[in-house]
Amino acid sequence: MYLLCVILGLVFATFVSECVLAQVLPSWHIPNLLLILVVFFNLYRGTRYSLVAGIVSGLFKDSFSAGPFGLYTFAFIITAFFTTLLKMYVYQPGAMASRVLLVFLVTVGYVTTYWMIQLMFTSLAFPSVFFHILVPEVGLTTLIAPVVFKKYRQCALRLFA
Amino acid sequence: MITLSVVSLFFLPSRMLSPLKFKFIAGTALPVRMISFPLLEIKKILFYHRTYAEYIKLQKDYNTLKARLIGMEEVIRENNRLENLLKFKRSLVYSSVGASVVGRDPSNWNETVIIDKGVLDDVAVGMPAVNAQGVVGKVAEVSDRKSKVILLTDPGFSTAALVKRSREIGLVSGTLQGLCRMRYLSANADVNVGDQVITSKLSSSFPEGLFIGEVIAVEHKKNGLSVDCIIQPAVPLSQLEEILIIRTR
Numbered sequence: 001m002y003l004l005c006v007i008l009g010l011v012f013a014t015f016v017s018e019c020v021l022a023q024v025l026p027s028w029h030i031p032n033l034l035l036i037l038v039v040f041f042n043l044y045r046g047t048r049y050s051l052v053a054g055i056v057s058g059l060f061k062d063s064f065s066a067g068p069f070g071l072y073t074f075a076f077i078i079t080a081f082f083t084t085l086l087k088m089y090v091y092q093p094g095a096m097a098s099r100v101l102l103v104f105l106v107t108v109g110y111v112t113t114y115w116m117i118q119l120m121f122t123s124l125a126f127p128s129v130f131f132h133i134l135v136p137e138v139g140l141t142t143l144i145a146p147v148v149f150k151k152y153r154q155c156a157l158r159l160f161a
Numbered sequence: 162m163i164t165l166s167v168v169s170l171f172f173l174p175s176r177m178l179s180p181l182k183f184k185f186i187a188g189t190a191l192p193v194r195m196i197s198f199p200l201l202e203i204k205k206i207l208f209y210h211r212t213y214a215e216y217i218k219l220q221k222d223y224n225t226l227k228a229r230l231i232g233m234e235e236v237i238r239e240n241n242r243l244e245n246l247l248k249f250k251r252s253l254v255y256s257s258v259g260a261s262v263v264g265r266d267p268s269n270w271n272e273t274v275i276i277d278k279g280v281l282d283d284v285a286v287g288m289p290a291v292n293a294q295g296v297v298g299k300v301a302e303v304s305d306r307k308s309k310v311i312l313l314t315d316p317g318f319s320t321a322a323l324v325k326r327s328r329e330i331g332l333v334s335g336t337l338q339g340l341c342r343m344r345y346l347s348a349n350a351d352v353n354v355g356d357q358v359i360t361s362k363l364s365s366s367f368p369e370g371l372f373i374g375e376v377i378a379v380e381h382k383k384n385g386l387s388v389d390c391i392i393q394p395a396v397p398l399s400q401l402e403e404i405l406i407i408r409t410r
Contacts, residue, residue: 015267022267026399030267064266066273066301066311114270122316124337132337133269 006159007049010037010152011056019064028132031140032107033148034061038076039106040152042083043091043099045160054080068121075114082109096146103145107138239402245293246403255368256408258282260290262401263307272312272335274298274401279306287366289407295372295395296320296360297404310404313373313394314339321363322373324390327351330361333373333392339399341374343390350388352379358392368409 014033021030034057042050058073065072083106090105092098111134118124205212250257260282264275278284280303290297290310298312299320311318312335319334322343329350331343346352356376360367378391 018267019265022265028269030269061268064264064273064275064309065268065271066266066309066315067271067317072268118270118316124316128337137269 003049003160004052007041007053008056010155010159011053011060015057015060028136029140030137031144031148032110032137033141034076035079035107035110035141036103036145036148037152038080039083039103040149040156042080042087043102044153044156047080047084050080050083051077067118071114071117074117075110078113079106079110082106082113096149099149100142100145104138104142107141108134111137242403246405249291249293250405253405253407257405258284258408259403259405260284260308261403270337271317272298272315272339272398273301274310274312276308276310276404276406277306278406279304279308281305283408284308284406288409289360289367289371290404291371291407292396292401292404294397295374296367297396297398297401299366300406308406312398313341313396314398320367321361321365322358323361324350324352324376325357325359326353327356330363331390333358336391340377341392341394343376343392344387346388346390348381348385348387352376352388352390354379356390358390366409368407 011034014037018030018033021033038050038054038057041053054076055073058070058076061072061076062069083102086102086105086109090098090102111129115124115126115129115133246259250259258278260276260278262274263277266273276290284300284303286300286303288300290299296313298310298315298318300308301311302309313333314335316335316337319332321330322333323330324343324346327350329346329352331346331350333341333343336342343358354376358373358376360369360371360373362369372395374392374394376390377393380389380391382389
């Protein structure tokens with residue numbers, strides 16, 4: 001129960017940070033902090049916790065979106081499993097470079113998954129998605145991943161102790 | 162003799178004495194300043210702590226006043242915005258309700274805002290959202306006290322529109338670039354850069370004649386069957402704070 005509360009609290013804090021960034025930064029310049037959180041839980045606590053974090057993150061995002069409900073939740077669930085799969089081949093414990101590479105691949109996977117689900121409802125051309133979503137989101141999320149990981153690690157060490 | 166001359170000074174009119182007085186002041190001011198300068202400097206050094214305390218107090222006052230001034234400027238700006246919105250509301254034929262933006266979708270995929278009016282304020286799904294500059298979007302979801310407005314630039318938004326000058330009709334929808342695209346214009350449509358695009362009466366949600374934006378590019382399709390226009394929305398959607406929901410029902 002305590003762990004669930006911690007996950008909920010961290011997801012909520014991260015979502016609030018994303019909302020604040022959305023107010024301050026121009027569009028396409030918002031890193032996907034919730035995705036980093038899902039990857040972090042997967043590496044730190046395993047797939048189950050990552051799934052819980054993914055589902056809660058997805059529900060938060062779906063509530064604010066005007067698209068069909070459940071798209072983000074589905075994309076985050078896929079991402080949690082995708083991280084588990086990639087972890088086996090890419091991740092080396094303690095190596096920052098492998099963590100960053102993992103975030104990069106997972107973000108590419110997440111954006112692609114979301115785009116493919118979106119195609120069922122709206123027609124989004126690939127060049128537009130590539131230049132306005134994939135490149136900025138993957139770039140920014142990968143760029144800030146080391147810093148965010150460090151902060152999450154500090155939080156986790158205190159909260160899970 | 163001296164006493165008499167001094168006494169006679171009392172009987173002279175004051176305007177005759179005034180220039181004399183100022184010459185006297187000018188003559189004495191410099192030496193007085195020269196002598197008092199080092200003394201004043203010593204005094205300043207000796208009482209520096211008092212000056213410093215005063216400086217801190219004044220700095221605090223300055224910061225408080227500056228913050229208040231910024232707050233007041235914000236109030237003035239808000240007042241201007243609301244005044245424009247009120248003027249626009251009066252010019253509308255339809256009944257409308259003013260709403261404040263209280264949230265925004267943080268994702269890169271969607272352009273949605275949350276407003277503080279809902280079913281209890283007679284807001285319903287599909288109602289148009291506008292402000293003094295033009296079309297903002299339309300209501301996508303409602304709850305009792307909050308609603309979600311899908312913005313003009315969201316890929317899921319679409320409405321019938323026409324080019325004001327040539328009356329060419331097309332369908333305006335959002336793109337991921339923060340612009341709009343007008344589709345399904347005929348291949349020989351008379352559309353130029355700079356043309357204004359307004360809502361059409363064919364639209365199921367919007368009343369006719371609301372300003373959407375300006376054409377910034379015209380793209381001819383490779384198959385030669387139609388023309389697409391890229392539209393710059395009239396409303397700066399990233400700076401939305403207040404909007405009007407038009408009650409079309």
